[in-house]
Amino acid sequence: MPAYDIQDADLRGMSSSQLIVLYRQRGYSIREILGVMAIRHGKITSERSIFRVLRRYRLTRGQSQHSLEEIIQEILLELSASGENAGYRQKHQRLLINHGLAATFEMVRLILGLIDSQCAALRQAERLRRRIYINNGPNFAIHLEFWDKLKPYGLSIHGAMNGFSRRVLWLKCCDSNTKPMYISSFYLDYIREINGIPVRVYGDAV
Structure with missing residues (x-):
């Protein structure tokens, strides 16, 4: 072995x-x-x-x-x-x-x-360039994240976090993390809640 x-x-x-x-x-x-x-x-x-x-x-x-x-x-x-x-x-x-x-x-x-x-x-050389993160305040930038470890069981986790306060904005379970209808509905519910839109949205490519 x-x-x-x-x-x-x-x-x-x-x-x-x-x-x-x-x-x-x-x-x-x-x-x-x-x-x-x-x-x-x-x-x-x-x-x-x-x-x-x-x-x-x-x-x-x-x-x-x-x-x-x-x-x-x-x-x-x-x-x-x-x-x-x-x-x-x-x-x-x-x-x-x-x-x-x-x-x-x-x-x-x-x-x-x-x-x-x-x-x-x-x-x-252990001299990595670190990216500069700029966040001007609440609701300026949000971060989207997907979790697929339960995908073999038909469960995909979708979440978002406020980049300024680190508050969890939503955490949802659905059958896919790539279907636009799910991602857009979660985002639209959020902007209705805050009555506005974030300046920046960060997320991995899907």
């Missing part, structure tokens, strides 16, 4: 499916994945379930990983949003959790080095 080269901190918040994909990418066999899921994570699963997950992420024999174009496109989206300063390990996890894309750590590292070489050099 490959050595435990993945730190527990890197696995925090990951679902069983995401853990299976991660261990498969690290070279674990099906039987080894069964063992490490039970021993390390206390998750009992079956070979059939593992094969089903690997088929979904194109990691079974005879299938390739997601295309390089897909991976680069999602990395560019992450760079334009909240993942600007994230390193390749965190980018790898974001690709898997936020976008359902399977890629190796090495592939993500090489892509970041090519398309974001300046930030990669700053991360290596």
Whole structure:
């Protein structure tokens, strides 16, 4: 069995499916994945379930990983949003959790080095540029957030926070975080409540 080269901190918040994909990418066999899921994570699963997950992420024999174009496109989206300063390990996890894309750590590292070489050099030198956050007062800027860890069960969480006071503006559960009818209805309810509109709205690309 490959050595435990993945730190527990890197696995925090990951679902069983995401853990299976991660261990498969690290070279674990099906039987080894069964063992490490039970021993390390206390998750009992079956070979059939593992094969089903690997088929979904194109990691079974005879299938390739997601295309390089897909991976680069999602990395560019992450760079334009909240993942600007994230390193390749965190980018790898974001690709898997936020976008359902399977890629190796090495592939993500090489892509970041090519398309974001300046930030990669700053991360290596531990001299990251911190973005300046400006908020002029209540209702000036709000932040939207989506939580998809319960998506396999048909539950998606949508929330928003006031950037000035950190007050939770809404926290809703629905069947999708990408349908405009849900996002727009939550936003419209909020602007009716405050009888105005925020100057800025921040959120991840969807």
